[in-house]
Amino acid sequence: MSRTRGLERLFAPRSIAVVGASASPDKAGHQLLKNLTGFAGKLYPINPKASEILGLRAYPSLAAIGTPVDLVALAIPAEACPAALAEADAAGAGGALIAGGGFGESGAPGRSLQDALAQICRAGSIRLLGPNTAGFANPPAGFAASFAPGLERLPAGRIAVVAQSAGVNITTAFLLQNRGYGVRLAVGLGNSVDVAAADVVAWLADDPLTDVIALHLEGIPDGRALVETIRRAVPKKAVVALTVGRADVATFAQSHTGNLIGDYARKRAALRAAGAVLVETTDELVDAAIALVHGRIPPKADAGVGLMTAQAGPGLLMFDALRTSGVALPSFGDATAARIAELLPPMTYVRNPVDTARPAPTYGEVLRAIADDPAIDAVAVYTLHEPAAVDPVAVFGAARAELGVPVVFGTMGIDGDVAPTFAALRELGIPAFPGPERTARAVRALVEDAAARARVARARASVEAAAERIAAPLDELGAKALLRAYGIATPPAHACATHDQARAAYAALTKPVVVKVLNPAILHKTEAGGVHLFVDTPERLEAALDAIDRIDAPTPSRYVVEEMAPPGLELIVGALNDPSFGPTVLIGMGGTQAEALRDTATTLAPLDLDDALALLASLRAAALLDGWRGAPAVDRRAVAQALVAVGRLIAAHPEIAELDVNPLRAYPSGVLALDAAVVLTPGAREARVVARR
């Protein structure tokens, strides 16, 4: 069953019925009908007590219309919604919208009403938007299916807004309108009983009127589906995503949508892996969408930005912001530098950034020279509004066609003076922003979109068929055997049931060895006195075995005799099957300090070597990998290969809830997994299936 089934009829209907349409202006059923007056299709007020509302013939029921309508908007009390939804489904409606609240976000009675709605959607064929949402606006079609004032007057544009929250949907749409931009569709998902973000993204991915998708997400119940949908959309549309939950907002969030908010880092990691440009505020969401709607940079891992400024101070703020966020500002080639030097007075800075000083007639030429530099994939320009010196509209108007790369323009001036410039540039297809930092942020969005496209374009590491399911709990050696099966080396070791077996193992291994207790009942081996290092004489072996025998445990312990690994850099590698996003991997620096500093990075599994190398490089303490204070550099490639292997492992074993390799010791050549633990959750798979619709 396709995610997009019925959405055409829901979001682009040819007929709409409003159940609960009312003549009294204070009723939601009135405001909703009023917001629909611009609708070009057939509009049916449904109200058994009225014959005519707002000049439209009213019908006692959906059935009375005599023909199926595309969209049914329910403006009636929560208790009445399940029956009305069932009736709409029976009457052959394509989609329904429930704007009102009183469902999953409220107490137990509300939750059971919501379950009833979900049941109807599962059993029938109707699609449901909401409940607990302000609805949606479709400006190109000239209507808003919402009681929120103003939505019906949104101008049409090519940016689609899809927000979990009705309030954020409306805020974002209005922020765009305030900047002079229209929207293609503005959808508030609310409680997402049926229609979820992934469904709308899938529909927009093939919508000819959409160029950019701006997402707001809170809890993400079916993350894996969303990731796959975004991944399919990104080659065709730019996707910008804002999510919530840096701080602990669980309680308030729960009261709001009834959703769990989920792990922020994992949500961000998943959206990045999917190819979305991540932002942290609605302003950034809007600025990024505006930058992208005028054109994207082709897929490129590390796009270079040329910075051109007429005022050095603002240029310095932009340069600082771009460098801090990791955007490359490559130094221009000699040809470009020479050309710019011809065009500008001496003593200006020409290697990137370019400080033109007060714009001269050569301004446009300088812009062309920068845009033509082979290292430059986008140009950011900042110039105060100074008509006597330069007219950006004329310059960009002339240059637009010749410029092979996107240009982002920033300026500032007296309100009334600069507003026409913003409007004219918008018409020219040049994104323009007020002030230096927003301009920098906008070009950064272009760069991150290009990198995301490059990531998504790469052949994905393929999910392999689930391996044979692990039934029984694994002890340390069992977990290590599993790692070896995926190509991760572990030190030579033997499991021994008796002292004699241990002596034989000791004789066979290179000294010194480690002697460890092997007993599923003993979780913290070291604390229990079950780990004995530097065993290099028979006497020490006996002492170690006796010490282990003395550990109090329900079942008799066995022994691990293992060659002691040489010192190296300690890392932590983890993997878990997230209930929403499925298999994920995590890398972190070992040791208490890094732990306390939470210096970890996470992404989705499976991942390929480039993903793994990028993840490793994203650690704040990555410098330690290259040798620090005289320590040798470690084998990044080997660490990355171990990450890839753990990703394949967790993806192939949905029955594994969590896998920890702590430490993974890294050397100038190769790595060794010194300890490993596996936690099984037979329920893991089922949990995810339930989460899906």
Next chain:
Amino acid sequence: MSRTRGLERLFAPRSIAVVGASASPDKAGHQLLKNLTGFAGKLYPINPKASEILGLRAYPSLAAIGTPVDLVALAIPAEACPAALAEADAAGAGGALIAGGGFGESGAPGRSLQDALAQICRAGSIRLLGPNTAGFANPPAGFAASFAPGLERLPAGRIAVVAQSAGVNITTAFLLQNRGYGVRLAVGLGNSVDVAAADVVAWLADDPLTDVIALHLEGIPDGRALVETIRRAVPKKAVVALTVGRADVATFAQSHTGNLIGDYARKRAALRAAGAVLVETTDELVDAAIALVHGRIPPKADAGVGLMTAQAGPGLLMFDALRTSGVALPSFGDATAARIAELLPPMTYVRNPVDTARPAPTYGEVLRAIADDPAIDAVAVYTLHEPAAVDPVAVFGAARAELGVPVVFGTMGIDGDVAPTFAALRELGIPAFPGPERTARAVRALVEDAAARARVARARASVEAAAERIAAPLDELGAKALLRAYGIATPPAHACATHDQARAAYAALTKPVVVKVLNPAILHKTEAGGVHLFVDTPERLEAALDAIDRIDAPTPSRYVVEEMAPPGLELIVGALNDPSFGPTVLIGMGGTQAEALRDTATTLAPLDLDDALALLASLRAAALLDGWRGAPAVDRRAVAQALVAVGRLIAAHPEIAELDVNPLRAYPSGVLALDAAVVLTPGAREARVVARR
């Protein structure tokens, strides 16, 4: 000599002369004169070749005017400026302005011109703004001494802008104007040959027309003076500061003002210690200034914010942003919660944040209830523009007088609908912001200002008289003796010249001991094989001494025999006399990881115990201090006392360039300095004097 001398005549002149005034519209000397036409005082064009310019009588020279003018604006080539400045000084002018460039920011000839200007200011009594600046605007006096178009039309307001960069000054002033706010003064400092940020802040601190000072700083040549000036201003005016240099921008910055950009962390630490509210973009600078110009929270270390939202989604974004930035959102008292429960329908969230759902007539009552809660020092409100549900202008108009705390309002709506609301609220003295996150940022600025006021209000740790100057370099034991003189404990140790002395020391100390080489020529003791741990037998002592004797060094080595300290948590404590900010201290976690993660915090010295505890708590890995993975918690107070002591030490010894205590080992009770090094710079003091004017 006072910093503010002559600034009244410079910034609020009664007469202005324009040297290089010109009749040809493309000349800066023409645009500058034109921007001054609104000036109410006397205006004198100076041009030997003209008798009349723009309808004003022109004079051949300043002397020809016959009476001293307050401000002389030089619109002439750089080479001509020194002579003209000297002439202005001789003619008794109060201040001069050089807008043009070609000075310190350019090559050697420019630098020597700039030196000439500095020399004239030092020798004479005239104050100079610039060179290499666009000048300044004084809207309350109706003029702009600048060639930048638009500045002359800035509305008057109570926010002063002081920016290193002319471009940032103008950008910020226009951003304020775009938000409907005027400025009191908008100054671009340029190369700051004479008038520096500290001077203007000092003047504004006592200016009756100023409520908020918005600062932009790049390199800060005389940081200590700026800090002291801001500290004196903050009780009277709110100060918001933006500085640059998170990334490495040195090269570009150099080409721009000729300034060194300085250490970003140290600049931020100094400005925070001075009581400024720190921001990272011009947008944040403007939003913070707008929030503060309508009223501040009284001094309070941890002001509490009440959050009231009509749409849960935007409220969640605000809640998340505030919590992430460490703003306290205290849970309301029972009385408040009960009152709100009376006023709102069930199932809304009432403990903070308050989710009112669609505003009802009780909206204003809910606002009052929140503002009245004893735990609440400011209220942040967000409501989409919905006239049918609530009119914020009416609500705030009615409530304003009764609300005992500042309120920050956020909203969004169709451009034309919501603009009048913003204007009306501005008139009411209610700061209003577009969208949720900017509203959250604004209230955060109020909270940080209150905390800064509390810090500045505390009795400052007093700078003690410089101690007896250390003449000769100190070895490890000398450095440790210095630490002990300031109350920082070190392990019992003896310096020994001979093996016999070492044996005697060994006999006298508790075992095990550490035997270290003592030789100023050997910097890296461990690498040189000059550190021997766990010495607990006479044989090991002899072996250690012999090993030290074998170290190749220009002068014969002595020995340190020191009791070995028990294990504990290792910290790094440093102190340095910064050429700009003077004495500063630094604390960091010990170990390579923390080093690689740059987990350090710095502030100005001297500091008091509260400052030190706050600094310690600001470390990312502060959790390690409280015991991590079973380690005991360490004595925070003792660590803080050591920081205070090091602060007193560095402040009392300007001849010390740098002091390092690495490690400072912390225990459940007390701390021990295990190693210490002192670097002297005889020039340190002088350097700072030169930096001062």
